[in-house]
Amino acid sequence: MDWLGEHAWAAWLGVAAVLGMAELVSLDLVLIMLAVGAMAGMVTAAIGAAVVVQVLVAGGAAVAMLALVRPSLVARLHRGPELRLGTSKLVGQRAVVTETITGLSVGRIRLAGETWSAAPYDEHVTIEPGATVEVFEIRGATAYVHPVSELGE
Structure with missing residues (x-):
């Protein structure tokens, strides 16, 4: 003891x-x-x-x-960490336009290594191929995008 x-x-x-x-x-x-x-x-x-x-x-x-x-x-x-599944993880990402996008016709973008149909978020905007866009929303198989202004423009 x-x-x-x-x-x-x-x-x-x-x-x-x-x-x-x-x-x-x-x-x-x-x-x-x-x-x-x-x-x-x-x-x-x-x-x-x-x-x-x-x-x-x-x-x-x-x-x-x-x-x-x-x-x-x-x-x-x-x-835990925020878990974003499905198409919600693509919202906010940037993509490159591969086919002209207008308010009257759906175009195409290259997003996360895949080709998506895309429409402009603002229907009065025309986005030419090669432009960089940001995905604002995804409805069905269509991404609604808005052009990203580049530095120096």
Whole structure:
């Protein structure tokens, strides 16, 4: 028992390691917060504080981590990246006109390596081949585009 009193920091480190490994199985971010509390207890033991102080510091740190850090981590992990599927991922991309586009006739553009039928978003605009356009909307198999002004024009 005398060894444990002199090496309480090692006991706290062991508890933190066990909790950290258990977190790898549970993946709910509770045990890792308790492990951080155990690390705080280890630091307190290393500076020579009484066992009661070590337990209070470890418990306080664990509760603080559970209340303050865990909710934001869980929210960030569950949110994930924005996922755009289908034609919505093409909106906002630039394309090159391959066939004249007017308000009266549908033309063609080269978009993401494919040829798409295209109409002008503003029906009063005529877009010539070779022009760069931006896709504003996709309805069915037709991309509605608007010309992109080049620098120097």
